[in-house]
Amino acid sequence: MPADANPDGDIFGGWIMSQMDIASGNFAAQQAKGRVVTVAVDAMTFHKPIYIGDDVSCYCTISRNGKTSITIHVEVWVQRHHSETVLKVTEGRFTFVAIDDSGKSRVI
Numbered sequence: 001m002p003a004d005a006n007p008d009g010d011i012f013g014g015w016i017m018s019q020m021d022i023a024s025g026n027f028a029a030q031q032a033k034g035r036v037v038t039v040a041v042d043a044m045t046f047h048k049p050i051y052i053g054d055d056v057s058c059y060c061t062i063s064r065n066g067k068t069s070i071t072i073h074v075e076v077w078v079q080r081h082h083s084e085t086v087l088k089v090t091e092g093r094f095t096f097v098a099i100d101d102s103g104k105s106r107v108i
Helices: 013-032
Strands: 036-046 055-065 069-079 086-098
Touching (some): 013 036, 013 055, 013 069, 013 086, 036 069
Antiparallel strands (some): 036 086, 069 086
């Protein structure tokens, strides 16, 4: 949406990073079968801009499984507005720790 973009119509990197955190957090929680918290953004690469009106999709895979943590690789792809063009625009690695009801780390 326009409020998420700069004057040139490029979507802010912080907005897409938050979408990636949401997507990878949901994916990590499914894998951990419970609550997780973000502990690190280990890498982030912006390959191409995202424009107002693009359809944005986040795809997640497991990069690493630890005892209490899980690292998720996230790719962001867009379909350009009013176009058949589909491009990978961003990717990153997010690390999460599984926690219990008390907020303490737990084994996955």
